[in-house]
Structure formats: structure tokens, C-alpha cells
Amino acid sequence: MxxxxxxxxxxxxxxxxxxxxxxxxxxxxxxxxxxxxxxxxxxxxxxxxxxxxxxxxxxxxxxxxxxxxxxxxxxxxxxxxxxxxxxxxxxxxxxxxxxxxxxxxxxxxxxxxDLRTAAAGGVVARHMAPKKVGTAGVIGTGVQARLQIIAAHIERPFKKVLVWGRNRDHAEACARDIAYEIGVEAKVADSAEQLVKESQLVVTTTPSREPLIDADWMHPDLHITAMGADQEGKNELDPEMVAQADIFVCDRVSQCEKLGELRAAMESGNWPSDQTPAELGEIIAGTKPNRTHDASITICDLTGTGxxxxxxxxxxxxxxxxxxxxxxxxxx
Amino acid sequence: MxxxxxxxxxxxxxxxxxxxxxxxxxxxxxxxxxxxxxxxxxxxxxxxxxxxxxxxxxxxxxxxxxxxxxxxxxxxxxxxxxxxxxxxxxxxxxxxxxxxxxxxxxxxxxxxxDLRTAAAGGVVARHMAPKKVGTAGVIGTGVQARLQIIAAHIERPFKKVLVWGRNRDHAEACARDIAYEIGVEAKVADSAEQLVKESQLVVTTTPSREPLIDADWMHPDLHITAMGADQEGKNELDPEMVAQADIFVCDRVSQCEKLGELRAAMESGNWPSDQTPAELGEIIAGTKPNRTHDASITICDLTGTGxxxxxxxxxxxxxxxxxxxxxxxxxx
CATH class of the missing domain: 3.30.1780.10 (ornithine cyclodeaminase, domain 1)
Known part of the structure; x- marks a missing residue:
């Protein structure tokens, strides 16, 4: 044949x-x-x-x-x-x-x-981030930290980027690359807390197995895209955040409840077992509630789909x- | 990179x-x-x-x-x-x-x-078929019908092959190909029953979803390799045969109970739920009971493994x- x-x-x-x-x-x-x-x-x-x-x-x-x-x-x-x-x-x-x-x-x-993962973040920014984003923050310093910011900047042309990672040298390199690539001011944040508090759009891109962001740091006028957790055991967000956000969205619920932030929230009892989050496609289609005003707090959990x-x-x-x-x- | x-x-x-x-x-x-x-x-x-x-x-x-x-x-x-x-x-x-x-x-x-599937049948013949096989029978007339017989003939150089399939023309063509390839007498059987009764080694190679072989046709001095069922719903052997055989072996138990003859036997209550069949590798290693004498009846269920x-x-x-x-x- x-x-x-x-x-x-x-x-x-x-x-x-x-x-x-x-x-x-x-x-x-x-x-x-x-x-x-x-x-x-x-x-x-x-x-x-x-x-x-x-x-x-x-x-x-x-x-x-x-x-x-x-x-x-x-x-x-x-x-x-x-x-x-x-x-x-x-x-x-x-x-x-x-x-x-x-x-x-x-x-x-x-x-x-790499491309399709970053572009998913771009789609999330298009539909869920506050209309005006002055500062975007990225936690993590790898390939996706760079690409997620590039893909999001297409949708929300923010002027400033904050980068935080465990290794300051890596964070400096990541900030330099971002500044060069999209021509914005990019700096290393002193802490994840400072980064979250000063940003309107935050992307988490790490393989962390324990929360890097405290629920206390959330503030009105904030969207978080958590794309690091894609396996059982990985977790970047304080599990309380998922329920506390005004809107919590999954790329695919059946995956997020096994591999994503939703899993950690369910296991810790922070997500009511009788509730099903919206999926990103439903937000795109307008069939499920999205951010209603800039002061809303929204979170999207990305695990990556076929x-x-x-x-x-x-x-x-x-x-x-x-x-x-x-x-x-x-x-x- | x-x-x-x-x-x-x-x-x-x-x-x-x-x-x-x-x-x-x-x-x-x-x-x-x-x-x-x-x-x-x-x-x-x-x-x-x-x-x-x-x-x-x-x-x-x-x-x-x-x-x-x-x-x-x-x-x-x-x-x-x-x-x-x-x-x-x-x-x-x-x-x-x-x-x-x-x-x-x-x-x-x-x-x-095609090759690795047929060679698995060859390994089964090597370890489980009666020492002397005069006649081998194959049910089905596709690529695997031909290859299974070639792989088994290496281990048991039988002199005669019987072929049976729903389409007699296909069966004739299959018999001709087998006769040419391994230089034995190969004929179309009048029925699956005749084929089973006259063979010491039978291979079933069809995508059938209902049994093609009756338990009544089994006889001492018989080995059957059932390799057609590899999906839920497929089934070539009367479910009673699995329990009636002296020895029943799976390539992989966890697959056979979902996809193979074992599934049909379990669903129909013909296989005791507290018993685990031996795996082919255990027969090869000699760690599980195999055929004890030529008069035994043995069956091997192949679903194909990674x-x-x-x-x-x-x-x-x-x-x-x-x-x-x-x-x-x-x-x-």
C-alpha cells in the first residue's frame, strides 16, 4: 500500500x-x-x-x-x-x-x-483578563514563562511585566528576554506576593507541587492563568483561591479534576463536589458566566488538550x- | 536540539x-x-x-x-x-x-x-501445543490466518492444514497460499466443527462477536490459540471452553479480562471470579502449570501487547x- x-x-x-x-x-x-x-x-x-x-x-x-x-x-x-x-x-x-x-x-x-500551550494562554487572556492590563506577572522562568507573556501581550498590550522565580539569575534572564521580545519594561519582582499584588494578569508556569500563591494576595481586577499543573500532584495555587474567585474555568474539566488546580481544590474540600466549573470553550461561546466587570477575580486552569x-x-x-x-x- | x-x-x-x-x-x-x-x-x-x-x-x-x-x-x-x-x-x-x-x-x-502477532502464536505453539501435531486448523482467512500457520509450523511441523471461513472462496485462496508457503497439504474444511475435531492445533483469527467453536467439539490432544478477540465485544470461543480446558492461559490477564476470550467467560459466569489465569510468560518461565500430557486440552487467549x-x-x-x-x- x-x-x-x-x-x-x-x-x-x-x-x-x-x-x-x-x-x-x-x-x-x-x-x-x-x-x-x-x-x-x-x-x-x-x-x-x-x-x-x-x-x-x-x-x-x-x-x-x-x-x-x-x-x-x-x-x-x-x-x-x-x-x-x-x-x-x-x-x-x-x-x-x-x-x-x-x-x-x-x-x-x-x-x-510550546506554541499551542502558550496560545491557549493567549485565548484565556483574550476572554478572561480585565480589559485594561497595565502590569502582567509571570511566575516561573522557563520557555513557557516567555511564550505565555508573548501570547497574552497580543491580546492585552500591557506596558510592564514582572517576573518571579526561585532562581534570581534565571528570573533576570527571563525578564531580559521578555523585554527584548515585546519591547516592554520587564523586571524581577522581589516576591511572588509583590508580583500578584501589582499585576492585573498573572500566569503561573512552574512544575510546583505546592502552592506558590496565597489566597490573601488576590485583589479585585485580577486574572490568573495557572498552566503549570498538568499531572497528579502538581499544584501552583492555594486551593482556597479556586472557590474564592468570582469565576473559575477549566480547559477541560475531566482533566483538571485529575491533573490541574481543580484536583488540589477538590482534594482539600475547597471545591463543592456538586459543582462543575465552566470550560474555556463555554466562555468563548458565551454559554457560561464570565467576568462581569473589571473588578472581578477570575482564574483559568490549563492542563493541555489533544x-x-x-x-x-x-x-x-x-x-x-x-x-x-x-x-x-x-x-x- | x-x-x-x-x-x-x-x-x-x-x-x-x-x-x-x-x-x-x-x-x-x-x-x-x-x-x-x-x-x-x-x-x-x-x-x-x-x-x-x-x-x-x-x-x-x-x-x-x-x-x-x-x-x-x-x-x-x-x-x-x-x-x-x-x-x-x-x-x-x-x-x-x-x-x-x-x-x-x-x-x-x-x-x-502482523509479524509480532503471528510470532506470539508461534511461541504459544512452542510451549502449549501437543508435542505431535499432525493437523493444524485455522479459522479465518485473512492475513493472520496465513501468518499464524507459518509461525506455528516452525514449532510443530504438521503435514496437514485445514482452513475454515464464512466465505468459501476466501478459504480456498487461504489454503492455496498456505500450501504454497510451507509446502504442506492444505484444504478447506466443511465446517468449523470438522476442523476442530480433526486438528491437534487450532488457531482462531477472526473479528467475530459470537462464538465460532462449540465446547462440545473439544477433544483430548488439542490446543487452541484464540487471537481474534482484541476488543470489548469480540468473542470466538464458547465461553464454557475457557473453564473446561485443562489449562487456560492469557498473554496479559489485565487485557484479556477486558478484551479477550476471558472477558466473555467472566461475563457469562463461566470463569470463577476468584481465579486468575496464568500468563504466557509464566508458562515460558515454567512457574505456572502447563500441559502435562498430550491428551490435555489447552487454550491460549492472545490480545496483543505493547x-x-x-x-x-x-x-x-x-x-x-x-x-x-x-x-x-x-x-x-
């Missing part, structure tokens, strides 16, 4: 695919489909490899209307830095939604995931065809 | 990788590791797509001692024949067990699965290196 498969590398993708308003649009569309109940998204396949300090996740989602669906493999090998390699890498496959035949393999080392992978992989495949990049392999 | 990934096609694999005693050896090793508790094998990721009459399964398993682990994507799009395409296809990825980096992508359209995928994909990767085939893609 002969057919052609397109192999696309990370560097090819980086040349043509970046954050921007249209990437946020693409993720908005993915979340809207997800909440409309059109998406078929099975639970994540997760393989823990404690002996080698590693884990592997596989995600997929089928979205009607997209020509293909993605299957994404995300390995995390946390001893890699000792070998001079990043902990996270991965690849994505794209299969025809009509025949199941493989159409493309993206050897992206997680680049598409629907985002399918959306960005379809887009990358179309780009590869129109711009003619990648290597074609005939299977027979 | 630059590294090299090997892309290997179905036709490249077919030139160098086939059934044979060493392939059976490889699967024997995989099952032995599985039963020794060394393998980490998460539940299958399964996505049903009823609107397009399709399903997609993803399997993986980590086996200590192998340099890599496989992640296999198996789509089944059952309207494909209308388009002139096979229903089943798929691809396999191979990731480093040390760093998680992708080492290879096998665009095999399911060829490696451990087999990891074993065959490692082997294919080594072959590609030593024989220098495949296309190398630099990721950066």
Missing part, C-alpha cells in the same frame, strides 16, 4: 510557525469545538518510568471539520540535563480523519506543544503544503 | 524482516519479561470514531534491557475497503529508553504488528543499522 508521508523537522517549523493573533484564533477554535461536544478526546495515555526518572504521555483528539487528527508523544526524561539534553522533547503524528493513514510526522521536539494538538498540527500540515517544506517519504 | 531520526518504510522492512524461529525467540523473550513484572505497560489508549466507522489504538511498553521502547499507533478505518484501501494500517515510533528522544519512525502500515511492539521495533532498528537501510532525517 503506497502513500506519501511528510516528515517535518523542528527547524522547518520554526521558520514559518510562530505565536501571533492567528495562532490564538486557531486555539480559540479548538476550545470552542471541545466545549461544543464535537471533539472525541480519550483520556491521556501516561507511562511512568520511575527507575529512569521519566514519564511519557500520549494525547490525541478528533475534531470534526479538521482533515486530520494528531497523536502526540511527549516524553519527559528529567535526568537529560545531566547529558546536556532538554528534559522534554517529543513528536507529533498527523493521521487522515477519513482513512487513518499517516499524512505527516512532525519531529518537532515539542515546539508545536484538541490543541490536532488544531496546530493541521495548521502546520497546510503550511507545509502551501510553502513546500518538509521531506516526502513514499511508504512503498 | 539536533539529533538524527531514522525513517523506515514498509517495503524496506519486508525485505529483511520475516517470520522464523528467531522471530518466535524474540517474542518469547518479550513475554518472559512481561510476566517477570519487569515491563511497564500502561492501558491501551483507545479512541472510537463511530461517525466514520473507525477506531484508533495506541500501545506502548517499556522493557528494561531494551535500548528503546515503541509507541504504536493502530488505526482501523472500516470503510477504507470502499476506497480500495485496507482497513488497518498504522505506524510505530521508537524512543530512546535513556533520553526519550525519538530514534526511529517505522512507516510500516501494520507490517511489524511488549511485543517494543521487542520487534528494537530488533528492526538494530537491523536497519547493521544492514544500512532507511532514511536519516536530521531534526535540526
Amino acid at each position: 503506497s502513500h506519501e508521508i511528510l516528515i517535518v523537522t523542528e527547524s522547518e517549523l520554526k521558520r514559518v510557525l510562530n505565536l501571533g493573533r492567528s495562532m490564538n484564533d486557531l486555539m480559540e477554535k479548538a476550545f470552542a469545538s471541545l466545549a461544543a461536544g464535537e471533539v472525541i478526546m480519550p483520556p491521556i495515555l501516561s507511562m511512568d518510568l520511575p527507575k529512569v526518572n521519566a514519564e511519557v504521555d500520549v494525547k490525541t483528539a478528533y475534531i470534526p471539520g479538521f482533515d486530520h487528527f494528531a497523536i502526540k508523544v511527549s516524553p519527559g526524561f528529567f535526568d537529560n540535563p545531566k547529558l546536556g539534553l532538554p528534559s522534554l522533547n517529543g513528536l507529533m503524528m498527523l493521521l487522515s480523519a477519513k482513512t487513518g493513514l499517516a499524512s505527516a510526522v512532525f519531529l518537532d521536539n515539542g515546539y508545536l506543544t 484538541a490543541q494538538d490536532t488544531a496546530i498540527a493541521n495548521h502546520a500540515f497546510e503550511l507545509a503544503h502551501s510553502l513546500d517544506f518538509g521531506t516526502i517519504i513514499k511508504t512503498d | 539536533s539529533h538524527e531520526i531514522l525513517i523506515v518504510t514498509e517495503s524496506e522492512l519486508k525485505r529483511v524482516l520475516n517470520l522464523g524461529r528467531s522471530m518466535n525467540d524474540l517474542m518469547e523473550k518479550a513475554f518472559a519479561s512481561l510476566a517477570a513484572g519487569e515491563v511497564i505497560m500502561p492501558p491501551i489508549l483507545s479512541m472510537d470514531l463511530p461517525k466514520v466507522n473507525a477506531e484508533v489504538d495506541v500501545k506502548t511498553a517499556y522493557i528494561p534491557g531494551f535500548d528503546h521502547f515503541a509507541i504504536k499507533v493502530s488505526p482501523g478505518f472500516f470503510d477504507n475497503p470502499k476506497l480500495g484501501l485496507p482497513s488497518l494500517n498504522g505506524l510505530m515510533m521508537l524512543l530512546s529508553a535513556k533520553t526519550g528522544l525519538a530514534s526511529a519512525v517505522f512507516l510500516d502500515n501494520g507490517y511489524l504488528t 511488549a511485543q511492539d517494543t521487542a520487534i521495533a528494537n530488533h528492526a532498528f538494530e537491523l536497519a543499522h547493521s544492514l544500512d537501510f532507511g532514511t536519516i532525517i536530521k531534526t535540526d
